[in-house]
Amino acid sequence: MFSAKKLAESSSSSSSSSVVGLPSEYVYLKNNSDEKYIILDDEEAQNITIPTIDFSQLISSNSSDRSKAIQQLGHACTHWGFFMLINHGVSETLREELLRASQSFYDLPEQDRKQYEGGNILDPIKCGTSFNVNVEKNLLWRDYLKCHVHPRFHAPLKPTGFSKIIETYCKTSREIVGELLKGISISLGQEENYIHKVINYESGFQIFVINFYPPCPKPELAMGLPPHSDHGLLSLLLQNDLQGLQVLHNCKWIPIQPLPNSFLVNTGDHMEILTNGKYKSNIHRAIVNNKGTRITIGAAHGPPLDDTFGPATQLLGEHDLPLYQAIKYRDYMNLQQSNALDNKSCLDHVRI
């Protein structure tokens, strides 16, 4: 099995060549949206106001603070499908432990990860490289671990303490998303538990992901994750101090420089389906660098795997027709996971 990590290590130790190339299978073939859109540099991005939601205001007992935060949330979901979440209550300590644990998982001898390689795309614990090596023409400069963490919790037993930290974090991230969904329900003119009830959030499916992007000898030729939208309702992402996420907004790729101890939040395809397109899922990608290993930790939150969803009845206006076919979440995930990542190609399958 290849891995970007192994390759990065072998190229940095092969000191004989001064110019280290990139194996041709890692040269990324740009797709439509990579070519079409302008990429802002960091300085230009500083002039863009990226939506920021203050979680403490969203759960505040002061109704005016809460309404303001809910309005900002609705605005972020309508115009961006992306926001930074601050004051969320997850301690800097837990965040650092999580990043350390993720690094330790990749410091394990390779055979400790091997047992989770291959297998089925929806295995409860899966390790791999790229996105789906069975269908991709070229490889991505990314290794990953994906674990199903709700309704049943699964995580590797090694390294020691890894599973406990992930469990603690995933429980908190579900609670945070639970509150965000309440705010989103209200922003859509419904009572706060509307989405919880419609999607049966208590039994909802949650996946935990570690994205591991080692330093790349030719970052401009490779790709970490190509443009895509996430499958669920909301994904939370945190990262170490290396940048790489770019969000597509108004036909521009915006490099994201996270605020300290913030979460990066993306709305996913199921948010778009549920709201009949009012809140669009966001297209984003991850580029790579040659400075060091970038680690990102994602948690995706969706409905129960075996439930079927289309646009929610109460979110359809009187004269609106549903724009998406209902689909079982498991089938949607299978569809996304068994193809190469390509913008919103998966959503196109259910668009009416």
Ligand SMILES: O=C(O)CCC(=O)C(=O)O
């Ligand atoms: O690593 C990143 O910056 C993006 C990760 C991501 O988009 C994902 O895991 O779906």
Ligand SMILES: [Fe+2]
């Ligand atoms: Fe993503």
